[in-house]
Amino acid sequence: MSGNKNFVLGVYDDEDLLLKAIKDVRESGVKIYEVFSPFPVHGIDDVLGYKRSRLSIAAFLFGLLGTTLALTMQIGMMTFDWPMIIGGKDFFPFPTFIPVTFELTVLLGAFGMCGTFFVVSNLKPWAKPRIFDERITDDKHIIAVDIDKNSMSEEEIKKSLSAAGAQEVNNKSFE
Amino acid sequence: MSDEKYIFSAGAKKNIFIVLAVGIVLAVLGVIMINSGGHHDAHGAEHAVEAAAAHGEHAAHGAEHTAEAAGEHHAAYHWTHRLKANLWINNLFFTGLAIIGVFFICIQYVAQAGWSVGVKRIPMAMASFLPIAAVLMIVVWLFSNHEIFHWTHAGLMDPDSPEFDPIIKGKEGYLNFGFYMGRMVAFFAIWYLLFIQIRKNMLAEDLEGGTNRWKKLVGLSAAFIVFFGYSSSIAAWDWVMSIDPHWFSTMFGWYVFASWWVTGLAFITFVAIQLKDKGYLSVVNSNHLHDLGKFVWGFSIFWTYIWFSQFLLIYYANIPEETIYFVERLKSDYYSKIFFINLIINFVLPFLLLMTRDSKRHARILKVVTPIVIFGHWLDFYLMVTPGVLKENGGFGFLEIGLMLVYGATFVYVMLHSLAKHPLVAKNHPMYNEALHHHI
Numbered sequence: 001m002s003g004n005k006n007f008v009l010g011v012y013d014d015e016d017l018l019l020k021a022i023k024d025v026r027e028s029g030v031k032i033y034e035v036f037s038p039f040p041v042h043g044i045d046d047v048l049g050y051k052r053s054r055l056s057i058a059a060f061l062f063g064l065l066g067t068t069l070a071l072t073m074q075i076g077m078m079t080f081d082w083p084m085i086i087g088g089k090d091f092f093p094f095p096t097f098i099p100v101t102f103e104l105t106v107l108l109g110a111f112g113m114c115g116t117f118f119v120v121s122n123l124k125p126w127a128k129p130r131i132f133d134e135r136i137t138d139d140k141h142i143i144a145v146d147i148d149k150n151s152m153s154e155e156e157i158k159k160s161l162s163a164a165g166a167q168e169v170n171n172k173s174f175e
Numbered sequence: 176m177s178d179e180k181y182i183f184s185a186g187a188k189k190n191i192f193i194v195l196a197v198g199i200v201l202a203v204l205g206v207i208m209i210n211s212g213g214h215h216d217a218h219g220a221e222h223a224v225e226a227a228a229a230h231g232e233h234a235a236h237g238a239e240h241t242a243e244a245a246g247e248h249h250a251a252y253h254w255t256h257r258l259k260a261n262l263w264i265n266n267l268f269f270t271g272l273a274i275i276g277v278f279f280i281c282i283q284y285v286a287q288a289g290w291s292v293g294v295k296r297i298p299m300a301m302a303s304f305l306p307i308a309a310v311l312m313i314v315v316w317l318f319s320n321h322e323i324f325h326w327t328h329a330g331l332m333d334p335d336s337p338e339f340d341p342i343i344k345g346k347e348g349y350l351n352f353g354f355y356m357g358r359m360v361a362f363f364a365i366w367y368l369l370f371i372q373i374r375k376n377m378l379a380e381d382l383e384g385g386t387n388r389w390k391k392l393v394g395l396s397a398a399f400i401v402f403f404g405y406s407s408s409i410a411a412w413d414w415v416m417s418i419d420p421h422w423f424s425t426m427f428g429w430y431v432f433a434s435w436w437v438t439g440l441a442f443i444t445f446v447a448i449q450l451k452d453k454g455y456l457s458v459v460n461s462n463h464l465h466d467l468g469k470f471v472w473g474f475s476i477f478w479t480y481i482w483f484s485q486f487l488l489i490y491y492a493n494i495p496e497e498t499i500y501f502v503e504r505l506k507s508d509y510y511s512k513i514f515f516i517n518l519i520i521n522f523v524l525p526f527l528l529l530m531t532r533d534s535k536r537h538a539r540i541l542k543v544v545t546p547i548v549i550f551g552h553w554l555d556f557y558l559m560v561t562p563g564v565l566k567e568n569g570g571f572g573f574l575e576i577g578l579m580l581v582y583g584a585t586f587v588y589v590m591l592h593s594l595a596k597h598p599l600v601a602k603n604h605p606m607y608n609e610a611l612h613h614h615i
Contacts, residue, residue, distance in 0.1 A: 042614065052532075087493050095490050098483065 006173045007033065008154060009132060010143040010161030015041045018141040021164035022047045025143060028160040033146040036136035055113060055120075062112025063105045070104035071097065130174050144172075178602065181455055183595035191588045198580030205574025209254045252568040259319035260564040261575055264556050265582040266315055267414055268438070270308040271431075272586065275439025276301030277370045278403055280377075281396035284389075289609030290466050293458035296599050297446045299377060301439070302370050303593035304586055309363035312414075316359070323564050326350045326420040343420050350417055358413060362406045369399045377601065384603035407432045415556075418563035422500045426485040431559075433478040437521075438552040440470045441545040446590075448538045448545075455599055461536040462613045468535025471548060475525040478552075479518070503562045509569060510562050517558055520551035553579060 010025070012018045018041065025032060026049070035048065074097045078084065083091040118124070136142050143166075145157050152160075158169045276298035283291045320327040330336035331343045343350070373395050380388040408428025416427045424430070444467040450456045489497045504510045525548050534540040561569040601607060 056532075087491060089490075095483075095487055099487070 004173045004175060006147045006154075006171070007132065008145045008147060008157050008161065009170045009172055010145075010164070010166035011133070011135070011168045011170065012141045012143070012165065013139065013167055015039075015141060017165050018143075019043060019047050021161075021166070022143065024164040025145075025160050028163075030145055030152060030157055030160050031150050033144045033149065034132075036132060036142045036144065038137055038139060038141070041141075055116060058116040059109045059113045062116075063109035065112070066105040066108030067101055069108065070101040074100060128174075132172055133170070179455060179457070179599045180597075181450065181591070181594045181599050183591050187591065188588070191584050191591075194580050195584035195588075198577045198582075198584060200577070201573045202577030202581060205572050205577055206254060206258065208573060209257065209570075252565065256322045256565055257568065257570065257574060258578075259315070259322045260561055260569075261578045262311075262315045262319065263323050263564075264553070264560045265578055266308065266312050267431075267560070268553050268556050269304065269582050269586050270312060271435030272439055272442055273302050273304035273308050274366055274403070274407070275435050276443075277305075277366065277373065277399060278436070279439060279443060280373060281399045281403075284392045284396035285400060287393070287606075289606035290463060290613045292601055292604045292607050292610035293456060293463055294443060294447050294467070295377070295601060295604075296594065296597065297443050297450075298439070299374055299597070300590045300594035301442065302374075304589045305363065305367050305370060307585070307589060309360075309367065312363070313356075313359060316356075323560075324417055324420075326417060327352070346420065350420065355413060358409060362410055365402060366399075366406070369395060369402070373399070378597055380603050381598055381601060382603070386605050389605050407435070415559050418560060419500060421496060424485050424489070424497075424500070426481060426488070430478075430481050430485055433474065433481045434552045434555050437471065437474040437478050438549055440467065440474055441548040441552075443467065444471055444541055445545040445549070448542050450599075451538065458600060458607075458610060461538075462615050463610070464538060464541060465532070465536045465615055466613075468529055468541055471541075471545060472525060472529040472535065475522060475529075475548060479522040479526075482518075482522075503566075504558060507562065507567060509567065510558065513554060513558055513571075517551065517554050520547055521555060524551075 010021065012021055015037070018035070018037070022032065022035060022044070026047075032048065035044065037044070075092070078093070078097075079091045085091070086093070089096070132144055133140065133142050143161065145161070147154055147157065150157060161169050279298040280295055280302075282288075283295060316323075325331075326343050326346070328338065330338035331340045332347050333339060334344070348354075373392060376388045376392050376395065380392075411428040411431035412423075415431055416423060444464070447456060447459055447467065448464070451459055486501065489501060504514050525544055528540060528544050529535055557571075557575070604610075
């Protein structure tokens with residue numbers, strides 16, 4: 001079994017119960033790996049103790065890269081490489097650079113954000129999807145706990161999940 | 176659920192009257208300074224207050240000479256021109272604030288938005304300035320059309336007159352007293368009629384509950400938005416663009432609207448925060464402030480987008496009769512500073528200061544940014560009107576500040592007076608509960 005990833009799954013069928021269960025389970029000292037839910041549950045980020053996503057910082061940095069690229073390119077071309085007079089403007093017609101700069105900022109910001117999201121979420125084409133339970137796309141909420149990442153024993157984790165009102169507690173392992 | 180009501184305290188009234196009095200004193204002082212001892216004294220005095228006034232007065236003499244030499248039909252500069260230009264700027268600005276009150280409410284109803292229930296009474300109070308705005312607009316227009324609107328001069332449309340202007344003659348079908356005044360009166364009348372219908376239904380909803388009033392309000396709001404879509408553009412052409420009757424910009428209607436709209440949003444946000452500080456509006460929390468902040472941030476960018484689109488089209492095309500509008504503002508010693516200040520305080524500052532999520536959620540930052548935006552758009556209107564009316568004689572001194580305070584105090588008084596008349600919370604609004612639970 002070495003190399004395998006072992007999980008304990010607590011199955012819940014009500015989102016209010018789920019929110020309370022997450023709180024209780026965390027308070028009992030169990031580290032939650034992930035919670036799966038068929039629909040967005042309000043306030044779930046707070047009870048899970050998730051910090052605000054830093055994706056916006058990535059967006060800002062990629063956007064800045066786009067701005068720099070656009071300005072360098074346009075100034076390099078129009079002002080130094082091949083200066084041209086267009087419509088009576090001088091070799092540094094800054095206002096005409098603004099639309100392109102804006103577009104490249106948005107484009108690189110969006111691409112960069114998508115890329116960052118894929119990397120962070122492990123969404124590479126060759127990644128094997130881990131299907132914890134098929135009912136998570138139907139009507140069940142599931143709290144998954146990684147046994148190896150917890151100092152507690154499997155039994156204790158199971159007890160904690162049941163005590164928090166789980167309908168059933170299952171084992172699941174992936175290669 | 177208590178019927179929360181704003182109490183317009185004697186202290187608040189006193190403060191407003193003090194501002195009003197200071198405004199009147201400053202305005203009178205400004206007029207005296209412009210007149211006493213000719214231009215140079217006025218220059219010195221204003222310089223002490225606002226460095227921005229700098230070159231205007233110097234250039235005044237030069238501009239007059241060239242105007243005379245070129246045989247232009249502008250009357251010589253007189254201080255009343257500056258007074259009238261300022262009255263007009265403030266009329267435009269505060270009319271905009273009032274009408275945006277109605278527009279904001281209508282947008283919320285048509286979008287069937289729930290988050291805004293708690294703040295809707297503020298725009299409703301703002302719009303109660305409309306009848307006063309209408310009277311001020313019409314009176315000021317009647318008394319100062321010759322000074323502000325060049326096209327109103329008699330000889331321009333007469334082919335036998337030495338002042339005959341074929342371009343303005345070509346616009347006679349649109350720019351003539353009857354049609355112009357008719358539009359102005361009709362706009363104010365229809366805006367106000369729709370507004371009192373909307374207000375009546377909003378207040379009836381407080382008593383009756385249910386969704387009947389709400390459904391009616393969605394319909395009324397849709398009607399207002401359609402009418403406002405046309406009328407705000409036409410009003411912008413009439414009241415601002417026709418100051419420079421040779422020049423035209425197809426984007427001008429949106430440009431004026433964008434300026435009005437972002438000012439109105441900033442004002443609603445500012446008042447909401449002030450009310451919260453005084454212990455009112457318990458419904459409004461940082462989630463609602465976040466939405467208002469996003470509105471101010473987004474529409475500051477929208478204004479810049481419109482501003483820049485108009486600028487870039489003219490800059491690219493390089494047609495002399497179009498570029499003159501920006502040459503007057505950008506190549507002038509005096510206006511070019513305001514031109515860039517305008518961009519900085521209406522775009523760069525709100526863009527950077529309100530960029531992060533936290534800055535939109537904390538009242539303290541919004542309390543700093545929104546007055547900047549409000550003043551910035553006053554300056555925007557200043558820049559739309561003054562160069563066209565006063566040419567190089569424009570200035571920014573006690574007169575400008577004073578009149579701004581007079582109008583501002585009047586507007587705030589009317590608004591707060593109206594706010595105190597009705598409950599502050601729309602307790603029977605169908606989306607009241609949704610607003611309470613708003614979470615972003």
